[in-house]
Amino acid sequence: xxxxxxxxxxxxRAMLNDYVLxxxxxxxxxxxxGWWRKGLLxxxxxxxxxxxxxxxxxxxxxAWLAYxxxxxxxxxxxxxxxxxxxxxxxxxxxxxxxxxxxxxxxVETFVQGxxxxxxxxxxxxxxxxxxxxxxxxxxYVAIFAPFFAQGNALKMDLVNFLAPPSAQHPxxxxxxxxxxxxxxxxxxRVALGIGGVATLLNMLFGGFLGLIGGYFRGVPDAIIMRxxxxxxxxxxxxxxxxxxxxWGAGITTLIVVLGIFGLGPAxxxxxxxxxxxxxxxxxxxxAVGAPTLRIILRHVLPNAIASLLVVTTMTIGVNxxxxxxxxxxxxxxxxPIPSWGAMLQQAQEFMRSAWWMAVYPGLCIIITVFGFxxxxxxxxxxxxxxxx
Amino acid sequence: MSxxxxxxxxKNLKKYFPVRKGVLRRVVAHVxxxxxxxxxxxxxxxxGLVGESGCGKTTTGRTILRLLEPTAGEVRFRSKKLAGxxxxxxxxxxATASRKTLKALRRDMQVIFQDPYSSLNPRMTVGxxxxxxxxxxxxxxxxxxxxxxxxLLASVGLKPDHMKxxxxxxxxxxxxxxxxxxxxxxxxxLIIADEPVSALDVSIQAQVLNMLEDLQEEFSLTYLFIxxxxxxxxxxxxxxxxxxxxxxxELCKTEELFTNPKHPYTEALMSAxxxxxxDYNVERILLEGDVPSPVNPPSGCYFHPRCRYAKDAxxxxxxxxxxxxxxxxxxxxxxxxxxxxxxxxx
Numbered sequence: 001x002x003x004x005x006x007x008x009x010x011x012x013r014a015m016l017n018d019y020v021l022x023x024x025x026x027x028x029x030x031x032x033x034g035w036w037r038k039g040l041l042x043x044x045x046x047x048x049x050x051x052x053x054x055x056x057x058x059x060x061x062x063a064w065l066a067y068x069x070x071x072x073x074x075x076x077x078x079x080x081x082x083x084x085x086x087x088x089x090x091x092x093x094x095x096x097x098x099x100x101x102x103x104x105x106x107v108e109t110f111v112q113g114x115x116x117x118x119x120x121x122x123x124x125x126x127x128x129x130x131x132x133x134x135x136x137x138x139x140y141v142a143i144f145a146p147f148f149a150q151g152n153a154l155k156m157d158l159v160n161f162l163a164p165p166s167a168q169h170p171x172x173x174x175x176x177x178x179x180x181x182x183x184x185x186x187x188x189r190v191a192l193g194i195g196g197v198a199t200l201l202n203m204l205f206g207g208f209l210g211l212i213g214g215y216f217r218g219v220p221d222a223i224i225m226r227x228x229x230x231x232x233x234x235x236x237x238x239x240x241x242x243x244x245x246x247w248g249a250g251i252t253t254l255i256v257v258l259g260i261f262g263l264g265p266a267x268x269x270x271x272x273x274x275x276x277x278x279x280x281x282x283x284x285x286x287a288v289g290a291p292t293l294r295i296i297l298r299h300v301l302p303n304a305i306a307s308l309l310v311v312t313t314m315t316i317g318v319n320x321x322x323x324x325x326x327x328x329x330x331x332x333x334x335x336p337i338p339s340w341g342a343m344l345q346q347a348q349e350f351m352r353s354a355w356w357m358a359v360y361p362g363l364c365i366i367i368t369v370f371g372f373x374x375x376x377x378x379x380x381x382x383x384x385x386x387x388x
Numbered sequence: 389m390s391x392x393x394x395x396x397x398x399k400n401l402k403k404y405f406p407v408r409k410g411v412l413r414r415v416v417a418h419v420x421x422x423x424x425x426x427x428x429x430x431x432x433x434x435x436g437l438v439g440e441s442g443c444g445k446t447t448t449g450r451t452i453l454r455l456l457e458p459t460a461g462e463v464r465f466r467s468k469k470l471a472g473x474x475x476x477x478x479x480x481x482x483a484t485a486s487r488k489t490l491k492a493l494r495r496d497m498q499v500i501f502q503d504p505y506s507s508l509n510p511r512m513t514v515g516x517x518x519x520x521x522x523x524x525x526x527x528x529x530x531x532x533x534x535x536x537x538x539x540l541l542a543s544v545g546l547k548p549d550h551m552k553x554x555x556x557x558x559x560x561x562x563x564x565x566x567x568x569x570x571x572x573x574x575x576x577x578l579i580i581a582d583e584p585v586s587a588l589d590v591s592i593q594a595q596v597l598n599m600l601e602d603l604q605e606e607f608s609l610t611y612l613f614i615x616x617x618x619x620x621x622x623x624x625x626x627x628x629x630x631x632x633x634x635x636x637x638e639l640c641k642t643e644e645l646f647t648n649p650k651h652p653y654t655e656a657l658m659s660a661x662x663x664x665x666x667d668y669n670v671e672r673i674l675l676e677g678d679v680p681s682p683v684n685p686p687s688g689c690y691f692h693p694r695c696r697y698a699k700d701a702x703x704x705x706x707x708x709x710x711x712x713x714x715x716x717x718x719x720x721x722x723x724x725x726x727x728x729x730x731x732x733x734x
Contacts, residue, residue, distance in 0.1 A: 114511060114554065280507035283455055284570065288521040289494035298520075302511040 015102060019095065026094030035101065042094050049086055052140070056083065056147045079144045121382045128378025134371030142188040149186060152179035154336060162354045172356035174346060180356055183338035184364055190339040191368060194254055195320040201259025202315055206266035207308065213266070214273030215296060221270075228263055236261070236322075237329075244331045251333060254326065258319055265311045272307045276300050306383035310376050317372035324365050340365050394466070395610050396429040396452070396578060401461035401483070403444075403451045407683060417683050421447040423634035424461075426709060426717075429578070431466075434604065434611040436625030436642070438618060438657070442679060444634040445614045446502075449580045452612070453497055454490060458483045467496045468577060495525060498571035502583040504563035508555040514541070514566055515551035521573040540569040543606070545599060561592035565599070572607065580612045585620060597624055618661045622646060627715075630654050633690045634682055636709060640716035647730045650718040652695045655728040689721070697726055 022029030027042030056062050062080050122128050141148060152169075157177030165172040171180040209228070213221040240257055247253045276282070277300060285295050326332040327341025335342065340361040347358035402425075404418035421444040429435045439445050450456045452463050463482040470478040470492055480489060482497075501507035508517055519537045522528045528536050538548040544565040555563055564584060571579055581600065585593040601624065603609060615621045621628055622642060629639040630653065638651040649655045656673040675694045680686050686693050692702035701721055709719045720726070 280501045280503055281509040283450075284499070284501060284507050284567075285509075285520070286455055287453060287494065287499045288524055288570070288574075289491045290520065290524045294524065298512070299509055303509070 018098065018102070022095050022098045023091070026090050029094070029098045030101075033098075033102070038097070038101075042090070045090055048140075049083070049090060052083060052144050052147060056080070056144075059147065061147050075146050079146050082143050118382055122378070125378045125382060127374050128382060131371045131373070131375030131378060134367060135375060138188055138192060138368050138371065141185055142192045145185045145189055149182040150179060152182045154178065154338075162350065162357075164354075165356055171360050172354065174343070174357050175350055175354070178338075180343070180360055183343060184340070184360055186338045187340045187343065187361065187364070188368075190251070190333055190337065191320050191323060191365075194251060194258070194323045194333075195316050197255050198258035198262065198319045198323075199312060199316045201255070202262045202265050202319070203308070203312055205260060206263045207269050209263065210266040210269030211273055211296065211300070211304075214270040215277055215300060217274075224266070224270075228266055231261055231263055240326060240331055249331055249334060251337075254323060254332060258322060262315070262319065262322075264318075265308075265315055268307060268311050269304065272304045273300055276303045279303070306379075309383060310380045313372050313376035313379060317369040317376070320365065320369055320372070393431045394428045395431045396466075396612070397462075397464040398425060398427050398452060399462040399464070401425050401448070401451060401463060402459040403447050403456060404459045420634045420682050420685065422451055422458075423682075423685075425631075425634075425636045427629055427636060427639055429610055429612060431577075431610055432604075432608055433626040434613050434624055436621035436628040437612060437614045437631060438616060438621050438628060439631035440679060441616065442682070443631045444682070445616075445631055446582055448631070449499070449582050449612060449614050452482065453499055453580060454482050454485070455499075465493065465497065465578070467493060469495050491525075494521075495574040496576050497578045497580065498574065498576040500564075500567050500571050500579060500581045500584045503587050504560050504567055505587075507567050508563055510555055512554075513551065514546075514553055514555065514558075517555070517566060518551075518569045518573055521570060525574060527574065536573070537569075540572055541566075543572065543603065544569045559592075560588050561596060564588060564592075564596055568596075568600070568603070572603065575607065576609070578610045578612065580614070582614045583616065584613075586615065586617060593620065600624070618657065630657065633680060633685055635690060635719060636717070637691065637720070638716075638718045640714075640718075644714075644716060648716075649728045649730065650712060650716060650723040650726070651691075651720045652697050652726065652728065653691050658730070689719075697722060 018029040018032055021032055026046060027039040030036075030039035030042065056079070061076050062083075155178065157163075157173060159177070160173055161175055161177035163169060163173040163177070169179050169181065171184065174180055174183070209224045213224040239261060243257050244253060282295060282299055285299050290298075323332060323339070324341030324344070327339045328345045330345065332341055333339040343361040344358055344365075347354070347361070350357055401422055402420075403422040404420055406415040407417040407419060408414060409416045423444075425448065427435070437445050437448065447456065451458045454463075461483060464479055465482050466477040466479050468477050470480060470489070472478065480493060482490070482493060485493060512520075515534070515537050518540055519533050522533050522536060527533075534551075537551060541548060541550060546562065546565055546569070550558075555566065558566065564587075568584075584600065585596050588596060597620065600611070604611060611624075613621065613624055625642045627640060628642050628645045629636050630645070630651065631637070632653050638645065638649065638654045640650075645654065646658065649658055656675050659671070659673040673696070677694055680690065680693065686703075688704045689695070689698070689702040689707050692698040695702065699722070705721070707719050707721045709717060710723075711717055712723055
């Protein structure tokens with residue numbers, strides 16, 4: 001056996017060792033290899049996940065633990081499944097990230113793709129990290145709401161209604177004696193759920209229209225732009241009032257209205273596509289004989305993805321505000337379901353006596369929307385297509 | 389003219405861009421970017437196309453490829469790949485070809501772009517860029533395609549492991565080589581090179597030019613070489629066409645153009661060629677005024693307001709593009725009688 005053969009075997013054995021370590025505990029493989037930052041990041045995730053699991057177990061709220069208690073376990077299934085899904089993802093992610101990093105460090109010429117450059121730049125941008133942090137916290141709260149809440153989101157305490165913040169109810173009680181903190185925790189589900197789904201619809205509809213209009217120009221573009229102008233010329237609240245009075249208020253109505261009539265992204269995507277389609281590589285693809293669908297999917301879309309992502313994050317923020325505004329006006333989510341906007345509306349009458357009813361939901365809206373906005377802002381810088 | 393080995397024959401090709409104005413977007417005028425041009429390219433030769441910026445060189449190239457729809461005219465192309473059994477070639481009019489024929493023709497006519505920075509998709513790896521033509525035309529797939537891409541990269545002087553990289557990791561010259569590899573992928577007969585070296589550093593220009601010459605020999609390619617740099621054109625072309633304001637004013641063998649120009653515009657253009665001799669005192673012919681607008685070209689001969697030999701006839705009568713013998717074409721009333729100054733080289 002030659003010397004190089006021997007070295008090769010030693011190296012391979014060490015690599016195998018690291019993989020096993022990573023499977024034992026996510027991040028351990030990274031730390032052994034000397035990638036401290038990444039390893040510690042995985043450990044941080046692990047600690048957070050462990051914390052959530054601890055809370056859930058201590059309160060007996062994992063779905064099958066709840067059977068023994070007198071409560072119905074159905075409300076815990078979603079959170080429980082997500083919790084274990086997150087653990088699986090964490091393990092797999094650590095393993096595959098380690099494998100990719102080891103391979104990348106082995107190859108002589110390390111190839112850096114666009115997304116690697118983007119993530120490197122993003123990790124150096126405090127603005128984006130703060131935004132992402134805020135959004136991650138809100139998402140965690142929304143997904144694991146039943147673990148965190150004390151179970152008093154709907155339960156009324158008619159003796160102590162309007163009680164100020166105390167050790168038992170950190171953010172006080174509302175006018176029906178419901179816990180404000182619990183309502184805020186569950187309210188995050190409404191905000192993110194409606195905001196997220198509506199934004200998804202916005203991007204599907206608006207993105208499609210913008211793509212078609214921007215790429216084909218001419219008649220389709222003219223028709224799409226006129227439709228957008230007509231929709232934009234109708235006052236949004238009047239439109240919502242009309243539709244709510246026809247279909248009745250509710251989560252579905254809200255999502256549909258926001259999703260279909262929030263066509264703002266269409267214009268931004270159209271303008272981006274308009275500039276991308278003039279690039280020489282589009283012409284080159286046509287010269288090669290590539291079909292239109294391929295040009296759109298392989299050449300136009302990947303080069304417009306940056307602004308698409310920015311618009312998406314910004315739109316989520318806007319939609320959360322709109323949902324809160326509509327709930328405030330009474331066109332939103334139906335009363336017993338906790339939502340931040342509806343909480344503000346209730347708080348109106350008690351502004352002088354019970355400030356906690358208004359301040360905390362208001363702060364939640366502000367912080368969440370702020371998180372999405374600075375993330376969008378940071379993405380705009382980080383995803384700059386001219387980056388090297 | 390002999391017709392036996394003509395690969396591409398362009399007849400009366402026109403490309404007008406409408407100028408729209410007002411609320412109703414009515415067409416008020418046309419930009420005559422390519423205004424009735426005739427030329428042919430023989431198999432295996434390099435035809436240079438020169439002219440100042442805005443004279444319609446690029447538009448001519450793109451209209452021939454039908455990346456732009458021609459307004460009028462014919463572009464007859466002798467395709468070998470479309471030939472039926474027993475035929476050596478099939479003659480197709482690119483200007484009126486159906487979508488299907490056009491797609492098939494893409495395998496025979498390819499293009500190299502001027503700007504190596506915008507002609508490569510920044511989100512695709514080099515392997516994907518060079519392999520795309522093979523994918524689109526279902527020429528090769530999987531392992532075979534990868535091998536073919538490696539071959540292509542090697543033939544333009546790049547390494548196989550460059551395949552996995554992205555365009556931004558390469559220099560201008562390397563990027564232009566990637567563009568050439570993409571054009572070669574389908575083994576075309578004709579390549580329209582749209583100022584392939586003008587965006588490059590002078591030291592790199594020579595490398596890329598020599599590579600293009602080597603490739604021409606290796607793959608028996610025919611080039612339509614668009615450029616504005618006369619020294620580049622002189623180096624690479626067998627024949628040269630000079631364009632002015634959407635028209636070809638002169639077309640002849642390269643040597644002939646430089647020694648015996650027949651059009652006053654060519655003469656002026658030639659006098660701008662730098663001579664590598666510090667003692668040689670050039671008397672440059674300075675053209676007065678600006679290039680006229682192609683929306684509203686001058687009457688008669690388009691060049692008459694700037695021509696120092698212009699006579700009354702030039703203001704009213706448009707000269708005809710005619711053969712002066714020996715494959716020398718010119719668009720000037722006095723092409724036979726003027727004695728113009730040739731360029732001094734070396």
